[in-house]
Structures are given as C-alpha cells and as structure tokens.
Amino acid sequence: MFSAGSFHPLHLRPRSWNSRLMSTNPTNGGEALVRALECEGVEVMFGLPGGAILPVYDPIIDSSIRHVLVRHEQGAGHMAEGYAHATGKPGVCMVTSGPAATNVVTPLADAMLDSVPMVCITGQVPLAAIGTDAFQECDTTGITMAVTKHNFLVTDPQDIPRIIHEAFHIATTGRPGPVLVDIPKDIVDPVNPRSAMTWYEPDSVPMELPGYHPQTDGDPALIQEAAELIAHAERPVLYVGGGILKARAAEPLLELAELLAIPVVTTLMARGAFPDSHELCLGMPGMHGNYTAVTAMQRADLLVSLGARFDDRVTGRLDGFAPDAKIIHVDIDPAELGKVRQYNVGIQGDCKVVIEGLVDITKKLGPGAQADRSAWRSTVSGWQEKFPLTYEQSLPGDKLKPQFVMEQLRDGNPDDTILCSGVGQHQMHASQFWRFDHPYTWINSGGLGTMGFSIPAAIGAKAGMPDRRVWAVDGDGNFQMTAQELVTATVEDIPIKVALFNNSYLGMVRQWQEMFYDERFSEVHLSDHVPDYVKWAESMGAVGIRVESPEEVAPAIAKANEINDRSVVIEFVTDARENVFPMVPAGATNSDVVVDPSQQHLLDGTGGDS
Amino acid sequence: MNVSPASPRWHTLVATVENKPGVLARVAGLFSRRGFNIHSLAVAPTNDERFSRITFTVDIEGTPLDQVVKQLDKLINVVDITELNPAHSVERELMLITVETGESRKELMEIVDDYRAYVLSDGDDSMMMSWSARPARLDELEERLRPFGIVELQRTGRVALPSLDD
Numbered sequence: 001m002f003s004a005g006s007f008h009p010l011h012l013r014p015r016s017w018n019s020r021l022m023s024t025n026p027t028n029g030g031e032a033l034v035r036a037l038e039c040e041g042v043e044v045m046f047g048l049p050g051g052a053i054l055p056v057y058d059p060i061i062d063s064s065i066r067h068v069l070v071r072h073e074q075g076a077g078h079m080a081e082g083y084a085h086a087t088g089k090p091g092v093c094m095v096t097s098g099p100a101a102t103n104v105v106t107p108l109a110d111a112m113l114d115s116v117p118m119v120c121i122t123g124q125v126p127l128a129a130i131g132t133d134a135f136q137e138c139d140t141t142g143i144t145m146a147v148t149k150h151n152f153l154v155t156d157p158q159d160i161p162r163i164i165h166e167a168f169h170i171a172t173t174g175r176p177g178p179v180l181v182d183i184p185k186d187i188v189d190p191v192n193p194r195s196a197m198t199w200y201e202p203d204s205v206p207m208e209l210p211g212y213h214p215q216t217d218g219d220p221a222l223i224q225e226a227a228e229l230i231a232h233a234e235r236p237v238l239y240v241g242g243g244i245l246k247a248r249a250a251e252p253l254l255e256l257a258e259l260l261a262i263p264v265v266t267t268l269m270a271r272g273a274f275p276d277s278h279e280l281c282l283g284m285p286g287m288h289g290n291y292t293a294v295t296a297m298q299r300a301d302l303l304v305s306l307g308a309r310f311d312d313r314v315t316g317r318l319d320g321f322a323p324d325a326k327i328i329h330v331d332i333d334p335a336e337l338g339k340v341r342q343y344n345v346g347i348q349g350d351c352k353v354v355i356e357g358l359v360d361i362t363k364k365l366g367p368g369a370q371a372d373r374s375a376w377r378s379t380v381s382g383w384q385e386k387f388p389l390t391y392e393q394s395l396p397g398d399k400l401k402p403q404f405v406m407e408q409l410r411d412g413n414p415d416d417t418i419l420c421s422g423v424g425q426h427q428m429h430a431s432q433f434w435r436f437d438h439p440y441t442w443i444n445s446g447g448l449g450t451m452g453f454s455i456p457a458a459i460g461a462k463a464g465m466p467d468r469r470v471w472a473v474d475g476d477g478n479f480q481m482t483a484q485e486l487v488t489a490t491v492e493d494i495p496i497k498v499a500l501f502n503n504s505y506l507g508m509v510r511q512w513q514e515m516f517y518d519e520r521f522s523e524v525h526l527s528d529h530v531p532d533y534v535k536w537a538e539s540m541g542a543v544g545i546r547v548e549s550p551e552e553v554a555p556a557i558a559k560a561n562e563i564n565d566r567s568v569v570i571e572f573v574t575d576a577r578e579n580v581f582p583m584v585p586a587g588a589t590n591s592d593v594v595v596d597p598s599q600q601h602l603l604d605g606t607g608g609d610s
Numbered sequence: 611m612n613v614s615p616a617s618p619r620w621h622t623l624v625a626t627v628e629n630k631p632g633v634l635a636r637v638a639g640l641f642s643r644r645g646f647n648i649h650s651l652a653v654a655p656t657n658d659e660r661f662s663r664i665t666f667t668v669d670i671e672g673t674p675l676d677q678v679v680k681q682l683d684k685l686i687n688v689v690d691i692t693e694l695n696p697a698h699s700v701e702r703e704l705m706l707i708t709v710e711t712g713e714s715r716k717e718l719m720e721i722v723d724d725y726r727a728y729v730l731s732d733g734d735d736s737m738m739m740s741w742s743a744r745p746a747r748l749d750e751l752e753e754r755l756r757p758f759g760i761v762e763l764q765r766t767g768r769v770a771l772p773s774l775d776d
C-alpha cells in the first residue's frame with residue numbers, strides 16, 4: 001500500500017535495534033525511564049526534546065520505541081490522543097520543562113474531558129533548583145493538577161519504574177484519562193550521581209496506590225432492576241456515549257439493542273459505537289443532532305444511558321430535557337451518576353460488563369416480558385422519514401456546499417476509514433453526513449472542543465494504524481492552528497489526507513452571530529486571499545489541491561486516495577453562508593429544535609407533536 | 611456575620627489521604643475551582659504514618675456537596691472520605707487566645723476556672739490560655755472573653771471521629 005520505501009511501520013522495526021539497551025540493565029534514571037516505557041509496551045511516542053529532558057533523549061536512540069519528532073508540543077499531545085483513540089492503547093508524549101510543559105496543557109485538558117488514556121512525560125529542572133524560578137522552570141504538577149487524572153513529581157530515580165507502571169495503570173483503568181509524570185533532570189542524568197539506581201521490572205514491585213480501586217462489576221441487583229425497568233418501557237431509547245468505546249462494548253451493545261429492538265442514539269463521542277446503517281440507529285442527539293435522535297430522547301419514557309454523561313450539548317436546557325423519561329444511568333465513574341440528571345437506577349460499572357448482564361437477564365425474562373413498542377417504533381420511523389438530514393444543493397456559480405463535499409468524501413472512501421475532525425461547522429457536518437459503521441473510526445475533540453485537534457490527531461491515528469486510511473476533516477481556522485504538523489507527517493513518513501473546508505470564516509462563530517447577534521459579524525472573517533493553502537501544503541511536503549466546483553470534488557478525492565507516499569491537502573472552497581442544522585438554540589429546550597429551513601414548515605402543527 | 615459552625619448548613623467531611631506532598635493542594639483545588647470556601651481545615655498524620663486525616667467543614671449542601679465528595683473520592687491520593695453526621699460523631703477544636711488582663715484579672719481567672727481552660731503564659735497586662743471543646747462551646751468562650759479585649763486568637767479547626775455508640 002505504501003510506495004515509499006523509507007516508511008517503517010513500527011511493528012516491522014527490527015528488534016535488534018534495541019540490542020544495547022536490552023542487553024544491559026539500566027543503571028540510571030534516564031535509562032530506567034526509557035526501559036520502563038518499553039516494558040509497558042510502548043511502541044511509539046511523540047515529543048520534542050529540550051534542556052531538562054535531554055538525558056532521557058540519549059537512551060531513546062537505542063530504544064525499540066519509535067519517537068516521532070513534532071513541531072509543537074501541542075501536536076505531540078494530540079498525536080498521543082489520536083493514537084489512543086484509534087488503537088485503544090495509551091498514547092505517550094514526552095516534552096521538556098517550562099514552555100514545553102505549558103504547551104501540552106491543552107491536549108491534557110482535551111484528554112481529560114474525553115477520557116483518553118495518555119501518559120505525558122515532562123522534564124523538570126533539577127530537584128535543588130525547583131522553586132527558585134530557574135531557567136525554564138514552571139510548576140508543572142501544579143499547573144496540570146486540574147487537567148490530569150493524576151500527576152507525579154518523581155524525586156528518586158529508584159521510583160521511576162514503579163511510578164511509570166502506576167501511571168499507565170491509572171491512565172488505562174477505570175475511567176481512562178491523562179497522567180503526567182514530571183521528572184527532574186538530575187535524577188535522569190548519568191553524569192549526576194543522584195541519577196544512580198538499581199533496575200527492577202516495573203511490575204515486579206507492588207504499586208503504591210492505596211486510594212485507587214476502580215470498580216468494574218455492576219451490582220447484579222441493580223442490573224436486574226434495570227432490565228425490568230427496560231422491559232416495562234413503551235418508549236425507551238438507548239443513549240450511548242463514548243464510554244461504550246472505552247469499554248470496548250460495541251458488540252454487546254449491538255446484541256442488547258437487537259434483542260430489545262430499542263432505538264439507539266450515539267453521541268458525538270460515540271459515533272461508530274453502533275452502526276449508522278442499522279435500522280435502530282437514530283444518529284447523533286444534541287445541539288446539532290438530527291431531529292429524530294433529539295425528539296426520540298425528548299419523548300422517551302426511559303433513557304438508558306450507557307457511558308454517556310448528560311453533557312449540556314446533549315441535554316439543551318436541563319429543566320426541559322426528556323421530561324417524561326425515567327433514567328437508567330450506567331457509568332464506570334460513580335461521580336457521573338446523578339451529576340446532571342437524577343436517575344431511577346444508577347449502576348457503577350464497566351459498560352461491557354453491565355450490558356452483558358442486561359443481555360443475560362433480558363434473555364431470561366423472555367420476549368413475552370417486553371412491553372409492546374410497535375407504536376413507538378412507527379412514531380420514530382415517521383420522524384425519520386419526515387425529517388432526514390438535508391441541505392439545499394448549490395446553484396451554478398455558488399461556492400461548494402460543505403454538506404455535499406462531506407457526502408462525496410464519505411462515498412469516496414471505504415467504511416473502515418478513520419475520520420478525524422477539528423472543531424466547528426465542519427465537525428458537525430462530518431458527524432452528521434459521514435456514515436459511521438465501525439467503532440474507532442471517528443476521532444474528535446468533543447468535551448474541550450479544541451481547535452487544531454484534527455491534523456495531529458490524524459497523524460497519531462495513522463502512526464498507530466499504518467495500514468488504515470486516515471482522513472482529517474478540518475476548518476480553515478483550525479488548520480491555521482496546527483497545520484505545521486504536516487511537516488512532521490512528511491519527515492516521519494506518516495502520510496495523512498486532509499479535507500480542508502475553507503469558508504474563509506470562523507464558521508461556527510459566524511453562525512451564532514448570524515442567528516443570535518442580529519448578523520453583526522465581529523472578528524469572524526479570516527481572509528478570502530491568504531494563506532494560499534495549496535502552496536502551504538506543498539511547502540510542507542504534501543500535495544495540495546484546490547477544489548471549487550462540484551464536479552471536481554469526487555475526482556479530487558479519488559486522486560488523493562491514490563497518493564500514499566505523502567500527505568495530501570484538498571482545499572474545498574465552501575459557502576460561508578451555509579449553517580449547521582438542525583440546531584437547538586443555546587438556552588432552549590430540545591423541544592425547540594430548529595430544522596433545516598426547507599423542513600421548518602413541517603414542524604408547524606403535526607411534526608412537532610406527533 | 612458570626613454564623614455558628616454548629617448550624618445545620620455546615621457539613622463536616624473526614625478524609626483519609628496519603629501523607630505525601632501535594633495532596634492537600636489537590637483536595638483544596640476541588641473546592642476552589644468550584645468557588646467553594648473551606649470554612650475550617652485540620653490535617654495531621656494518623657497512627658499509620660503513611661496516611662493523614664483531613665477534617666474540614668464546608669458551607670455546601672445537596673447536589674454540589676454530593677458532587678464534591680464524589681470528586682474527592684476520585685482523587686488517587688484519597689483513600690477514603692465520609693461525611694460525618696453531627697448526631698453520631700464527636701467533634702473537638704482547640705483554641706489559643708490572648709486576652710488583655712487590665713483591671714479585671716480576677717474576673718478573668720473566674721472564667722478560666724469556670725471553663726477549665728489552661729493558662730499557658732501570663733504577662734503584665736495580658737494572658738494566653740488554651741481550651742479544647744466542641745466548636746460551639748469555643749464560640750461561647752470567645753464571646754465571654756471578647757469584652758476583656760482579645761489580643762490574638764488562633765483556632766485549629768475542628769477534628770472529628772464517629773462516636774462509638776453506632
């Protein structure tokens with residue numbers, strides 16, 4: 001598939017590259033750190049060296065770990081996230097102290113809100129210099145306390161293997177999340193006697209985590225109660241969130257949904273957890289969800305929330321959200337239960353375990369135990385027929401419709417393509433118009449909404465899944481935040497494809513100003529002339545293609561898909577007037593969802609109340 | 611202004627945490643980032659040196675309290691956290707207080723005897739004493755001493771344990 005001979009997927013790297021380090025045991029903190037990462041199964045890491053972390057970069061030369069040199073530390077963090085999203089394995093990034101540590105704060109916060117397993121190693125000034133305002137010193141553990149699941153400041157090289165093991169354990173178990181390990185220079189620098197340590201395997205000593213015991217098994221009595229509540233529900237909806245993907249529970253979810261014939265909504269973080277092409281799939285709920293998903297939740301008599309967290313972007317105004325629904329809430333994180341919406345049955349546990357339990361009990365109850373839901377199903381399919389996602393095609397001479405481009409992109413790619421997205425209108429259009437039929441094919445920044453996420457995340461995903469096709473959907477505003485990582489993609493031979501939706505605007509903000517600020521556009525116009533994205537792409541070693549008319553769209557996508565030895569950027573020049581619909585205006589309840597202007601008349605009278 | 615910590619809107623939380631650097635900052639951070647104030651706080655190692663016990667009183671109720679307790683429990687360094695029911699727990703607080711003696715040394719000594727406080731340091735025109743009791747009783751003594759002129763006052767914040775009858 002790859003024509004470039006220089007590309008070495010990680011697993012093809014000869015193990016012998018590692019010979020020096022493998023043959024002798026580490027004797028100092030720096031070697032121990034790298035060896036500990038190898039012991040944790042790390043195959044690839046993303047980073048950029050500097051003063052405080054220098055001693056760790058020396059043993060990297062001899063390590064089996066592939067290090068991807070980024071152009072900005074934010075990129076390293078998002079690459080680690082993209083890698084984790086795509087592979088299910090923890091993403092690893094390593095950066096130096098001070099400004100490099102502050103540069104990874106955004107990806108850490110992103111990983112925190114989207115529960116992405118990630119381990120971030122930061123260099124720190126020598127122990128004796130901590131607290132003296134030394135060069136490139138910052139209080140990294142203090143700064144990142146609120147944006148990590150946990151962080152460590154290591155003060156003794158002897159602790160390194162154990163703490164690295166603890167970091168991976170915390171990042172990957174329970175509700176996954178980012179863990180930061182801050183490492184002072186003197187304890188990893190072989191020229192400093194303080195770095196001396198006696199090696200041991202990271203998992204050969206007990207972890208020292210007396211306060212960490214994530215609970216995964218759901219309470220069987222509660223699972224029984226939940227199954228019975230479901231059986232009696234006449235208008236149930238399975239409300240599925242990103243936790244399903246974290247729990248690797250897509251299969252049991254499919255079994256449960258089919259067994260009960262209950263419609264499923266998949267949140268922005270869960271797109272692909274249940275196949276879009278399945279007749280029970282209603283698609284994405286929430287602020288830009290489709291009418292049926294939003295309205296089915298609103299009219300439900302029972303919401304079965306599986307690894308979802310009643311985010312405000314899903315619920316709209318809370319006091320009007322799903323007013324008649326009882327709630328079953330399943331989450332591995334007990335702090336989610338009852339946080340936003342009171343539940344009738346709250347189950348702390350791993351979604352996979354709990355869903356398997358629900359399947360068992362439902363089978364025992366037998367089909368006769370289930371309430372008659374035929375009326376509900378026909379109501380729901382009535383909405384689907386009446387309110388499909390739609391948009392007006394462009395007139396000759398108009399700029400491209402972003403929805404049209406997204407459909408062409410979908411139709412021009414296999415369904416196992418990994419799609420990464422930035423944040424804005426293009427993200428919503430991607431979630432709406434792509435067809436997600438497989439888990440782990442959609443990677444985006446849902447919780448934090450981090451512009452600039454998509455390109456580095458796509459590189460991380462491609463590094464982890466070199467045989468898969470990876471497309472990044474991006475906006476022009478987003479692109480200008482992290483595009484430089486395409487240089488990384490070129491130099492490191494990690495080719496990705498970018499569909500750049502250039503509407504010359506911070507489109508999503510423009511939409512809000514149009515709808516809620518009387519079309520008073522403030523600081524949202526980027527530029528109609530600069531930058532020249534084709535030249536920019538080419539200067540970074542990628543192929544640049546500009547597409548302006550509808551008939552060029554599919555051929556350009558096909559051309560991009562033929563190029564596998566380098567990255568491709570297609571700039572689609574799109575219509576800035578195009579907005580994302582449906583939309584629940586901020587502050588409104590989900591009953592007040594605004595559909596595409598062409599469907600709005602259908603809501604009056606019948607549609608809204610059927 | 612002087613709301614008694616005994617009034618029902620105050621809640622006492624007791625956490626067992628790892629006795630490590632930074633743990634207090636993590637705990638305090640969960641309150642400050644929500645704009646909650648910690649009214650009183652006492653921290654010291656338990657009989658097992660690896661752990662400390664933190665007792666704090668907070669002016670939060672209902673869902674926010676429930677939420678902050680769950681978030682605290684999620685902290686990796688927090689081993690255990692419970693809210694103490696005032697009806698089933700014992701609370702104590704220590705106060706050091708320096709009061710002007712002036713012309714009224716005799717009346718002052720009567721109060722000291724009355725409350726069984728200790729005189730720790732006796733100067734020419736002021737006296738320092740210590741007393742430990744239920745926080746509400748400390749409030750009471752504080753009010754009795756106020757008319758003499760309080761020079762300095764330091765309370766430790768309450769510590770609490772569940773009582774043994776339940």
Ligand SMILES: Cc1ncc(C[n+]2csc(CCOP(=O)(O)OP(=O)(O)O)c2C)c(N)n1
Pocket residue numbers: 422423424425426427449450451474475476477478479501503505506507508509
């Ligand atoms: C780092 C960051 N800054 C600001 C925002 C607020 N914001 C959300 S969407 C958006 C516009 C994005 O513009 P563009 O990349 O062109 O995408 P479009 O909406 O036009 O598709 C902005 C500014 C954000 N989400 N992230």
Ligand SMILES: [Mg+2]
Pocket residue numbers: 475476477501502503504505506507
């Ligand atoms: Mg734009």
